[in-house]
Amino acid sequence: MTLAFQLVDHPLMQHKLSYLRMAETTTDTFRRLVREIAAMLAYEVTRDLPTEPIRVTTPVAECETPVISGKKLCLVSILRAGNGMLDGMIDLLPAARVGHVGLFRDPTTLEPIEYYFKVPDDIGDRLVIVVDPMLATGNSAVAALTRLKQAGVTTLKLVCLLGSPEGVRAVQQAHPDVPITLAGLDSHLDEHGYIVPGLGDAGDRIFGTR
Template sequence: MFDSQVHVVTHPLVQHKLTLARSQDTTTDNFRRLVREIAAMLAYEATRDLPTELVDVTTPVAACRMPILAGKKLCLVSILRAGNGMLDGMIDLLPNARVGHIGLYRDPATLEPVEYYFKVPDDMAERLVIVVDPMLATGNSAAAALTHLKRAGATSLKLVNLLAAPEGVRTVRAAHPDVPITLAAIDERLNDHGYIVPGLGDAGDRIFGTK
């Protein structure tokens, strides 16, 4: 359906936890935990191609040369507010990553993104930037976030989402064909209100218990 830059993680643990997160009966604390756990597994997949170099290590048994991460440093960028629900799980796996935030909300009438906050490290050109947001619905917010990050100097970007609608994937691929997308699932479609179907509802409200 989509090109090789769109990677859907079909691992049974990811799919199991995503199904639990979809249920309307899942409590706020369990939903929050599930998002964190899925985010960590998606981070594992999204960083599968990080470059390594060999270094000298002495184990209790012998001296050897073993791989360690090389190349660009990492920066995680959360699209507020729901993206913050994914940060902890990703930081668990990538504790040395810097963290940036982009505040965007979707205008309910036009479904277009409106920016209200932008704070990222100064050295974006020197980092691999992983943008996180649970839902890729229309794709407009993600595309706008990626545009702002490129203007801030980012040259190496990836996007990680829990769920996407086909419309959202197409929007991001058209605007940013150089940015790989890692997802747990691509659902059927968007409804008339711009929600993913079947989706899991409003991820921000479910993470923070505001509905």
């Protein structure tokens, strides 16, 4: 399968991603960079939102100008690392609702196990943007997207900082209707299912737990 996804290669984003990768980057700097990159990704992933014209009165004259129309947004974080991206996304999308899917990866099988699910009651009427810093094996993303579709969601997008070809392929095979937006695509996964060269465990680096 040919990998098809949006890779945001803006020089400023790539600059910030390079500092995220560095082992010596401190926890506070890592959090700030994740937030900044998330905001830039929010800008890109909402580029195709529909608009409709309204009439406003400026200090100079009356005019017709566009505002966002259509489905309202919901951001869904794949716990726990996805929470590190929420602030940056909300900075740009302050009216968005927020949901959470709690998944942990079985260390032996690498398969996701759900332990928490909380989303708005009307999530089926919303465009849902799922956020998770790392798209490694793709198992967690596939499970989260499947769960959201079971909850009635019909319009989904997936946004990650880094991905692997294996992870992109897994999501595309399971959910070919879900667009993927990445800040970076690395070469492969190691024997433990970590992205190489990657940036380490995003959750541990965001929350300072290792």
